Amino acid sequence: MPGTTHVQARRMIPAWTALALACFSFAFFVWRIAIPPNYSFDELQYINASRALLAHAANPNPEAPPLGKLFIAAGIKLLGDNPWGWRVPSAFFGALALAGAVALAFYYAPPESSGNSGNSDQALEQQVHQLSRQVADLERADLEHDQSFSPIAVDNARESVAYIYGIYHLSSRTHGFRARVSGTGFVVAPGLLATNRHVAEPWYGDREVELAVRQGGTPVLEKLVAYFPGSPLPVNLETAAVATHGDLAVLRIEATPFTRKLRPLALSQTPPHVGESVSVLAYPMGVTGMVAKSPAVVYERLSSHPDNAETAGELAALSLIRPSATFGHIGDVTGDKLIYDAPTARGGSGGPVLNLRGEVVGINSAYIDGFSGGTLGITATELRPLMETAKHAPLETAAKAPDANSKVPGVKNVSTIH
Numbered sequence: 025m026p027g028t029t030h031v032q033a034r035r036m037i038p039a040w041t042a043l044a045l046a047c048f049s050f051a052f053f054v055w056r057i058a059i060p061p062n063y064s065f066d067e068l069q070y071i072n073a074s075r076a077l078l079a080h081a082a083n084p085n086p087e088a089p090p091l092g093k094l095f096i097a098a099g100i101k102l103l104g105d106n107p108w109g110w111r112v113p114s115a116f117f118g119a120l121a122l123a124g125a126v127a128l129a130f131y132y133a134p135p136e137s138s139g140n141s142g143n144s145d146q147a148l149e150q151q152v153h154q155l156s157r158q159v160a161d162l163e164r165a166d167l168e169h170d171q172s173f174s175p176i177a178v179d180n181a182r183e184s185v186a187y188i189y190g191i192y193h194l195s196s197r198t199h200g201f202r203a204r205v206s207g208t209g210f211v212v213a214p215g216l217l218a219t220n221r222h223v224a225e226p227w228y229g230d231r232e233v234e235l236a237v238r239q240g241g242t243p244v245l246e247k248l249v250a251y252f253p254g255s256p257l258p259v260n261l262e263t264a265a266v267a268t269h270g271d272l273a274v275l276r277i278e279a280t281p282f283t284r285k286l287r288p289l290a291l292s293q294t295p296p297h298v299g300e301s302v303s304v305l306a307y308p309m310g311v312t313g314m315v316a317k318s319p320a321v322v323y324e325r326l327s328s329h330p331d332n333a334e335t336a337g338e339l340a341a342l343s344l345i346r347p348s349a350t351f352g353h354i355g356d357v358t359g360d361k362l363i364y365d366a367p368t369a370r371g372g373s374g375g376p377v378l379n380l381r382g383e384v385v386g387i388n389s390a391y392i393d394g395f396s397g398g399t400l401g402i403t404a405t406e407l408r409p410l411m412e413t414a415k416h417a418p419l420e421t422a423a424k425a426p427d428a429n430s431k432v433p434g435v436k437n438v439s440t441i442h
Contacts, residue, residue, distance in 0.1 A: 046123030053115035058107040070096055075105070177382035178303055178349050184211040184289050185347040185376065186250035187307045187314075188219060188261070189336055192226050194233055196241030204332060206310035208347065208375035208388070209250060209261075209275065211286045216414055217250060217275040218407055219374030220389050221266050224248070224273035228266075248275070251336055251345045255282050258333075258340065264414035270360065271389050272402055274414035289376055291404045292383035296362060300354045304366040304388050304399070305347045306375030311335050313371060318344050347375065355397050360406045362386040365397035377401045 069085050074097040076084055083090075095113035103109035186209045193202035207223030227233040227243040237243065249258035260278040267273065277283050296302075307313060311331040315323060322342060329335040339345055352366030362377065368391050377386035384404045392398030 042123040042126035045126060046119040049122050050115055050119035053119065054108075054112060057111045057115060061107055071100075074100060174380075174382075177380075178305070178378070180287075181210075181289055181305055181376065181378060181382055182347055182349075183253050184287050185305045186210065186217060186252045187310070187336065187345055187347070188217075188223055188248065188250050188374065189258070189310075189333055190223075190226065190248040191246045192243055193246060194227065194236055194241050194243045196236045196239055200236075200241070206307070206331070206371055207373045208306040208371065210305070210374075210376045210384070211277070211288045212274065212291070212384075212407065213288050213411055213415065215277050215279060215283070216264060216288075216411065217261065217277050218376075218387060218411075219273055219275060220271045220387065221273040222271055223374045224261075224263050224266060224275055229271070247333075249333075250275075250277065251340050252282070252286065253346050254343060255345075256341045256343075258337070259283055264417045265410050267406070267410055270402060270406060272387060272406060272410055274407075274410050276414070276417075289378075290383050291407065292379055292381075292385045295405070296354055296357055296379070296385040296403065298354055298356060300385075301380055302352060302354055302364050302366055302385065303378045304350050304352075304364075304368055304372065304375050304401075305378065306350075306368060306372030306388055307347055308367075308369035308372045310371035311339065313348070313369070314339050314344060314346070317348070318342075352397075352399070357403070360403050362401040362403055363397070364399050364401065366399055368399050377404075 070093055073083055073085055073093045076082065077093060077097045078100060083093075092114075095117065096109075099111070099113040100109040103112060188205075188207045188209050190205045191202065192205065194200050203226065205223065205226040207219060209217040209219035209223065212218040222228045222230075225243075225245070227237070233241075233243060248261045248263075250261050251258050259280055259282075261275040263273065264276040265274045277286075309316070315326045315329070315335065318326065318339070322344065326335055326338060329338075336345070350366040350368065352364050354362060354364045356363040362385070364377065364386075366377070368375070368388055372388050373390070375388040376384045377388055379385045384407075386401035386403050387407065388399070388401050390400040392400070
């Protein structure tokens with residue numbers, strides 16, 4: 025309005041708001057005003073007194089305030105002797121009182137300091153800063169939402185992650201032993217399985233075995249098989265390529281109708297970054313871990329069984345060969361090493377480390393005791409040249425494996441999990 029001051033204009037806004045609120049309240053009040061159709065509570069006294077006023081008769085309850093009786097009498101006169109005539113006046117004046125209360129509350133509220141233009145600029149700047157913080161909070165919330173894994177991506181990758189079981193022995197002039205080994209591997213190309221070298225060659229990095237080898241001992245891998253989710257039978261594995269420097273290996277998978285359908289996991293084309301969310305799929309604690317998470321009936325039957333091929337076979341027959349997924353974030357990237365806080369345990373070696381898109385950014389390899397953020401892996405870029413070597417490597421004749429429970433002369437049987 026021309027000539028209206030800034031403060032007056034601001035006060036007119038709540039007045040219109042209060043009027044709109046009054047209209048809405050009145051409409052809400054009269055929506056079901058005819059329910060109940062009969063008297064409610066003390067309406068009996070007031071309505072009878074209003075009828076007496078209209079008939080110029082004696083007031084039947086003079087102790088009650090007369091104003092309400094006059095309103096009801098006016099309603100009966102205008103709208104008839106029915107629920108509308110009894111209640112519309114109360115609804116009208118109630119809505120009007122509500123509008124007045126809102127207007128008065130605004131009018132008597134402490135006025136804002138008018139200040140000068142400098143104060144106005146300062147207030148505007150504060151509003152801009154506040155909005156900027158809100159936008160930053162929203163962006164952070166969106167980032168946190170994006171940093172969550174898709175259950176479908178993780179579940180689809182499970183089918184390509186195998187439990188590896190093997191047996192090897194060492195014979196030497198001084199002593200010998202025979203050991204069961206287990207770990208994790210994943211399909212990285214058609215017919216090829218990626219894992220750690222210390223899973224493919226269990227004596228790799230074992231100081232005791234290395235000492236025995238220097239003294240003339242020879243480690244022999246008797247058996248190395250892979251159990252895949254959904255398959256009741258294991259498949260044989262052969263070494264295709266091992267890293268000269270580093271704990272990586274690529275194994276050749278026995279060709280079967282089942283293994284030909286396995287989907288290779290894609291390697292990430294971008295390097296991993298600190299703070300990036302990751303997931304590790306693996307078989308921590310090997311057969312023991314899978315028995316522990318099996319249904320109660322299966323657990324009661326297998327919990328006392330040894331960690332060997334027979335127990336793994338029973339789990340496979342029941343479709344209970346399934347990797348576990350753990351989640352975390354990358355804490356550091358140093359050369360070919362990843363450090364992350366996704367938990368793991370013995371048996372998780374060789375499992376894929378996945379990013380949010382389900383791509384492999386690393387190969388799980390070790391963990392630091394006593395440090396929850398000290399899980400170690402090898403970056404996926406180190407795997408690419410090894411895959412090329414494995415694709416062109418000649419086929420080897422797999423050694424015939426003796427029975428898992430058979431004895432090798434001169435050695436003792438032990439068990440280890442990588």
